[in-house]
Amino acid sequence: MDNFNFYSPTEFIFGKDTENDCGKYIKKYGGTKVLVHYGSNSAQKSGLLDRVCKSLEDNGIKYVKLGGVKPNPRDTLIYEGIELCRKEKVDFILSVGGGSCIDSAKGIAAGVDYEGDFWDFYCGKEVTSALPIGTVLTIAAAGSEGSGASVVTKEDGMLKRDTGSDILRPKFSILNPALTQTLPAYQTACGITDIMAHVFERYFTNTRDVEITDRLCEAVLLTMIKESYKVIKNPDDYQARANIMWAGTVAHNDIVGVGRSQDWNSHMIEHELSGLYDCAHGAGLAVVMPSWMEYVYKHDVMRFAQMAVRIWGCQMNFENPEETALNGIYAFRRFLSDIGMPINFEQLGAKEEDIPVLIEKFGIGDGETGGFVKLKAGDIEAILKIAAHASV
């Protein structure tokens, strides 16, 4: 096991009707003037935004609102948010939405007190101060409610880049699974895929003897498989929604990733897909990740066999572990297809002839990337070609 730091100071308030307490928690964490940041019209239509604002008013907290966050959140809205916060002397940001909304809020939070361009933080500059953030989560997916990470897309060129800092971790996150019950099946499945991908990025490691982290990864994945079939069949299943929502947070605050090297190449490759086609991140991952597995599994056949046996319930073939490893990968792809995810370029709306463009945008040049298996441009091309033609 490698040395590590683990720090997850966010207070999580989980369960039915908890959004009505958001004013109380903003008060607890010192907010007096709040930017309420939200996305699509659904928060408005469902009455969620009204309930949130009422809770602020009940607690004597002033606020301004800024909506319009899109999936793959854009730099343009963040610039607008920063200006608004400065003008209105905002001292706390409340995100009411999913991962895109939280990531946008983090960009604003980092930029308000910074004299330069906030985009610097997405090009490698360290975040050293930020406004405090709270979240009311409406989609189980990104895990941004419990992480210090943020991914933003620069509209000019559709460049998708990320940043991360403990300073950007939300002070509190309110998780009411009932708020996710109205999500369409496709978006729900995209979230499920993202959650599972966050675990797999950590599961595939070259570090030995990290049984506790392995087992915690498997715990989240076993839960996701069981509960996902339930929620796709019955979107109103509160209990399944609850298990998935909490699993989504556990999957990405790094409790399932400590003490080991991690990979993250599937995420890196997918960012170029959703950057170019503006598709859902989870959908892109469903196409990329099993293809990445097929390309790299020979690097550590027994680890993929462990995945197959412990997570997908495959029988171990002791005479031919490679067969077991492949069966696990196929089981993952079948699962993704079962829950309605695309598994190849055609289903995603991507084009094989764009592969050179995707690699160009990746910007890898002659370099290499990734923690489990180092990939060069040619490897990424090969993975995208598998992804282009994959089938169950």
Added chain:
Amino acid sequence: MDNFNFYSPTEFIFGKDTENDCGKYIKKYGGTKVLVHYGSNSAQKSGLLDRVCKSLEDNGIKYVKLGGVKPNPRDTLIYEGIELCRKEKVDFILSVGGGSCIDSAKGIAAGVDYEGDFWDFYCGKEVTSALPIGTVLTIAAAGSEGSGASVVTKEDGMLKRDTGSDILRPKFSILNPALTQTLPAYQTACGITDIMAHVFERYFTNTRDVEITDRLCEAVLLTMIKESYKVIKNPDDYQARANIMWAGTVAHNDIVGVGRSQDWNSHMIEHELSGLYDCAHGAGLAVVMPSWMEYVYKHDVMRFAQMAVRIWGCQMNFENPEETALNGIYAFRRFLSDIGMPINFEQLGAKEEDIPVLIEKFGIGDGETGGFVKLKAGDIEAILKIAAHASV
């Protein structure tokens, strides 16, 4: 799944040589004058205390020392610590030791700014302020390094009582598995038992549909079983020590307990054993917990069968789940015996004729206690009688 709050703000610094950074972290969390609190002579003999003090000096932090913490930490030393902190104007407490040392530090931290008797907090009064605490952990067991809980024994009458508050959660905890390599096998096994008991207290619940928490419980327990056999065979196995140490923290910061009712009767009953006989808490649990399981398993045969199959690797008997349930309980007791734990009164040094005294000290009267199965005095008597004569 029940509504819940989860809050674990402690920063964990894990791995080799990390104790040399303790001064840096005290500085980060605002300490300028520290009480270094420790237990037996081992921290002194091993040179650990010197390394800790050197790190404080290197960071320009003043300190006073108070040693002498015993297992089942006493109120008397806490009174002494409170006086010392007031006299020396201490603003941060650093515990260098195991769970008893941390629990003692928490008692001191709560008492320094309190005008009344600190024991009030162990009799139900809410902790509303406390000095900040850091820990350098030397035993994997209690989980106190990541919790807000503290258990203290009042020397007058050997009354063992607990308190808990988010305010008492350590600011940081330094976990170096190498520091536990010198622990005798018996103490190591006591710690293992305590860690597993913390999970089982949460595993046995009446709340349905908490798959994620179930699976996380099982992840910790599966890890403990595998790594425990390794560490008992080879005490110098750093990797096994590392897995157990981190599992011990995860087992008790409540990540494996959220969203559900919990039990805690085995702990309550054991506190009277270690209170009366001054035995190790883990040893007492090894005697009590399987006996508690045997007494209550009919309340939810399928949950015990789940434990047997998922954790102990038993084959499910679909015609007779009760047999599977019992096989799981027997497997647990065999495991405890395998790692050198006592499993009955004689091996623990307890006496069957003391059972009425134990129940009297429990102070349950005509009441009942526990979250999974409510127990009355007669039930506790029956469990202790099973414990008195248990065998593998």
